[in-house]
Amino acid sequence: MEKLIELKNINKVFKSHKLISVKKDDFVAVDNVSLDIKKNTVFGLVGESGCGKTTLARSVMFLDPPTSGEILFDGKDIASLSGKELKLYRSRMQIVFQDPNSALNPKMSIYRCMKEGLVNRRYPKDKIDTRIKELLDLVGISSSYVNRYPHEFSGGQKQRIVIARALSMEPEFLVLDEPVSNLDVSIQAQIINLLLDLKDEFSLTYLFISHDLNLVSYLSDEVAVMYKGQVVETAETEKIMKGPLHPYTLKLFSSAPGKNSVELFEADESYREGLPEGYTYFPPEPDSSLQLIDIGEGHSIGCYALNG
């Protein structure tokens, strides 16, 4: 399958700014991450808070350009684009955040909020109103509500509006950063179904970020597990669900609620499931660097080479 997004050795380092500070170390939020996202698939990114998944997403979107590394969108290096081209590329990728409240301006009616984006990309003026109706229709919001304000909608409806606004840019790629985490169970399912329908209808590609393993394993085609800024395991979803290998993946999977076992997996130093000869899951030296090794059929695990 064709790749839409290729991330090559992405690093994002936050420098410590203070002139006088004890914390001299720079903070490495994303550490040498390489991933490919195929067209019209859902790529799930799981990890706990602070693991760098949101930072990575912001880097991909060029909201916070990475410190180093390449981002290829449809084969083109985003960093090489001029301002005007970058703007064009940016509209081809959109992001939906966890909290729709902070994404919608409370003082703007839904109509104005939708119109803003369309005007920005010079959509024909006479067609804007019909387009807004179409988009709201698509996400299941009655177009008779266009003059209402965000606070008049429920959480789920607001998230639908945010999705409609993202769609108004006619993107090919959507980053979905915990888009249903704030919603009730029964509403979550509605939004997830909607996202999957839209994906099929418009051949969209998703980067789906979540801490919810069950959710990610339900809807994504491929999964990457992030831990402390690094990808420690990535594979097709079914493969990783059936046979997780990396100790952190196992720990994460064992902690997902809803199973009868309530034991947290903790690997000891002797654990080396799935490792090729000459590698280990535990850093032999404090500064050893993690490598992502392909162990076959696109299943990669993060490990360290013994002997340098």
Add this chain to the structure above:
Amino acid sequence: MGKLTGPMYGILRGNMEFLLFLFRRFLRLLLTILIISTIIFFVIRVIPGDPALVVAGIDASDEDIQAIRARLGTDVPVAVQYGRWLADIVRFDFGESMISGASVNKLIMERFPLTLTLAILGIVLGIIVAIPLGVLSAVHRWSFWDYFGMVYSQMGMAIPSFWLGMILLLVFAVKIPLFPLFGSDSLKNLILPAIALGFARAAVILRLTRAAMVEELSKEYIITARAKGLTNRMIRYKHALRNAMIAVVTVTGIQFGYMLGGAIIVEQVFSLPGLGRLFLYAIYQRDFPLIQGGVVFIAVIFSLVNFAVDIIYSLLNPKIRIS
């Protein structure tokens, strides 16, 4: 596991950070003083007219004026004057008054104790009134005390201190002679001026105390305190007040700073020979060295008060020590 982790690390780093924090604040204090003295220096140079002419008077000869310029140090280029000015400040030497010839430092130090006493009395009176009343207003909202507090703070902000001072003198020194009308040698002389000075400040502190207390009482940790079955008294005074004080201390400190620099009118009404009066006359008489020295002195005092507030603030708020 040799690395420091968890609370151990937090505490160690906390103390280190606290020292650094103090150091940073101290640097900021020096910077503030430098900026203020620079502004003063240039503002005074920009004012039209040559101070030497003012001192010499209209009949002075050219030689006299030259001599005065030499004495004032205005006969050299501005850059040199600025350098000398900074050097003087570092040594805390503001020269001599053009009028009396006494050293500016001596003049200030003679007057400062009175103003300081007055300000301390004022702020203490203010705190005694404002904080309990503010807490009472917040805890018993829409009660008698809350309305009383509201009326008080309205009045405190509306009534000018000179008017209040005169009324106080009229009532408590003239009609009912509880306090002396003049003089500055005993504490008794300072009570009425302190009330006049503290009245408006108390209004500000009161409003802030109430607001801070109301806010703290609505926070989640208060729910925890209630769920623990604590008494109302413990919830209010052990939990809420402690947190509310963080904001109150800051504002009280700033109010105290104002009092030190802004007692001019009250000192005038009560004929107290404090700093305010000294500076007022210095301005009347275009006594430039004294004005310069006075402004820098007040700036230093103000910065020191702020510095102290920062320290108290960080002691009350354990978070600031790390962040």
Add this chain to the structure above:
Amino acid sequence: MPKKRADKRAVKRADSTLEIRDLNVSFIQGEKEANALRGISLSLKRSEVHSLVGESGSGKTVTSTCVMGLLPTPPARINAGEIILGDQDLLLLEEKDRREIRGKDIAMVFQEPARYLNPTLKVGDQITEMLILHLGMEKTEAVERALEILDLVGLKGGKRILDSYPHELSGGMKQRIMIAIAISCNPSFLIADEPTTALDVTLQLQILNLMLSLKNRLDMGILFISHDLRVVHDISDWISVIYAGRIVESASRETLFADPKHPYTKLLFESIPDADKRGKRLQTIPGKVPDAENIPGGCAFHPRCPIAEEICRTSQPETKNLGGNHTAACHFIGKQWKN
């Protein structure tokens, strides 16, 4: 005085159940009345985890605050009901007696430890103040006891932890402190309101395990409030599902997950995404939870229910016992439907 204070510790009632009967609570705002709880009944036994699951706005937090006696009245108004602990109805007690029970007999753990701990008080003081107040301990004795409790909740570091401020601890540690505070007086019952929602999954599991082990060790009944069916599945003995201020179904964990009877419960289970449902559309429940001001007449769930008929619009279904205390409130229990 010390003698009298020490006595407080001796009179520790051995209450075996906490029972909520027919609790009906409204919130009054001007002319508007929001009927938040419309007859909630549930009973909680010691050494049992009884979970109350529901979506936001269903009334689960109102229930827990009401049991704790922390509902501000007004705006809240308790229209009817009893909360029975031992032989007394808590709703009839004076505030002073109620306070004695809070923290000592019934304690509570909240969702976000970072906000529910006092930021300017050392965690040691936050634990010992209860021991001093409720159990009449001296300060030194209270510190000793606090150290034991830290051990119980799995916090190593002893005195150093007692001397730290909440912000110096990690999220998981803070939640352990919250739990330490809650269990400090050895309460018979613990109310846990979404205690792991703000935590990462690995921490969540640790906290759930901790609560389960404490429950057994201290012979404590836990009322576990949650929106997350999967978490509830892992921790509960008994589960009640709440919808629009009423319990629509209540059963043991095994029964409820194996054989849910109420259409709302069934739909909830089917709407949860997991790997087994890959490639299939998720079941959804149309519409949203009604707000307490506009609860539909009859069965409150009827506008969203796939099997609703005329009677559901007009009459509120009785809560029926389906055997083994499995109860459900629906006119058409067991009726199937096609998606």
